[in-house]
Amino acid sequence: MSLTLQEQVEQFKRDGFLVIKQALSPERVSHLIDKVIEISQGFTTREIPDIIDRDEAFAPILVNPPVFNVMRALMGPRLQMESVNATRVKPGQGMPVGWHMDSHVYPDPLPPYWYFPISINCAYYLDDITPEKGPLVVVPGSHLFGKNPPEGLDEIEGQIDVFVEAGDAVIFHGALWHAAKPNVHPTEERRALYYNHLQSFCKQRVDNFAGERCRLLRESGPFYIQQMLGKFDGWHEIPADAEEQLANI
Numbered sequence: 282m283s284l285t286l287q288e289q290v291e292q293f294k295r296d297g298f299l300v301i302k303q304a305l306s307p308e309r310v311s312h313l314i315d316k317v318i319e320i321s322q323g324f325t326t327r328e329i330p331d332i333i334d335r336d337e338a339f340a341p342i343l344v345n346p347p348v349f350n351v352m353r354a355l356m357g358p359r360l361q362m363e364s365v366n367a368t369r370v371k372p373g374q375g376m377p378v379g380w381h382m383d384s385h386v387y388p389d390p391l392p393p394y395w396y397f398p399i400s401i402n403c404a405y406y407l408d409d410i411t412p413e414k415g416p417l418v419v420v421p422g423s424h425l426f427g428k429n430p431p432e433g434l435d436e437i438e439g440q441i442d443v444f445v446e447a448g449d450a451v452i453f454h455g456a457l458w459h460a461a462k463p464n465v466h467p468t469e470e471r472r473a474l475y476y477n478h479l480q481s482f483c484k485q486r487v488d489n490f491a492g493e494r495c496r497l498l499r500e501s502g503p504f505y506i507q508q509m510l511g512k513f514d515g516w517h518e519i520p521a522d523a524e525e526q527l528a529n530i
């Protein structure tokens with residue numbers, strides 16, 4: 282049974298993460314897998330950075346409705362992107378990620394006029410995630426702990442593995458304690474896209490959208506993409522066919 286937007290917001294506020302089932306269709310997932318394979322040639326790292334500049338397939342996902350609607354409900358309409366990356370974890374290579382948070386700890390007490398969450402990441406999984414493939418591990422509610430997680434991958438009370446299917450998205454609060462288990466599957470890769478959203482009043486130290494495609498989109502793309510890439514020219518309604526418009530740019 283699918284949740285209403287209000288229920289999604291309440292669940293996210295309580296747990297610090299939310300699974301959005303089938304946020305990408307199977308056809309789109311298989312197209313994106315081809316693109317991730319193509320753009321990752323030459324990379325030996327887990328991460329392939331700045332993917333919007335590497336292929337046209339990745340910009341329309343910025344306004345993918347099942348995720349975009351929740352993000353706007355959680356962070357307000359003036360969202361901007363912190364980074365958009367892909368990962369490709371090869372079979373049997375492990376490549377775990379230890380416990381961490383994506384944002385800094387919030388000060389206690391909070392200063393006046395403080396808004397949070399600062400960032401919310403959206404992981405789109407392109408493969409089914411099984412125990413062998415190394416699931417995302419989260420500590421539900423840890424976004425409210427107000428402190429850093431311990432280093433490493435030692436078991437933490439209350440942690441859960443997040444098993445998802447290809448096409449599912451997991452959105453998670455910047456202060457949620459999370460890690461990723463290693464991919465120990467003998468033959469299969471674990472691929473995902475990460476769209477990390479930031480409050481518009483925060484600026485990342487480096488511009489992760491400095492390539493040609495991002496520069497053009499920021500200068501003359503549709504206003505909703507300009508805003509997400511850091512430029513603001515006022516309030517407008519987002520057209521219903523925003524994603525299709527982007528696919529034709």
Ligand SMILES: O=C(O)CCC(=O)C(=O)O
Pocket residue numbers: 368378383402404416417418459460461473475
């Ligand atoms: O690959 C994963 O499932 C988790 C990645 C992660 O920890 C992150 O993007 O901050």
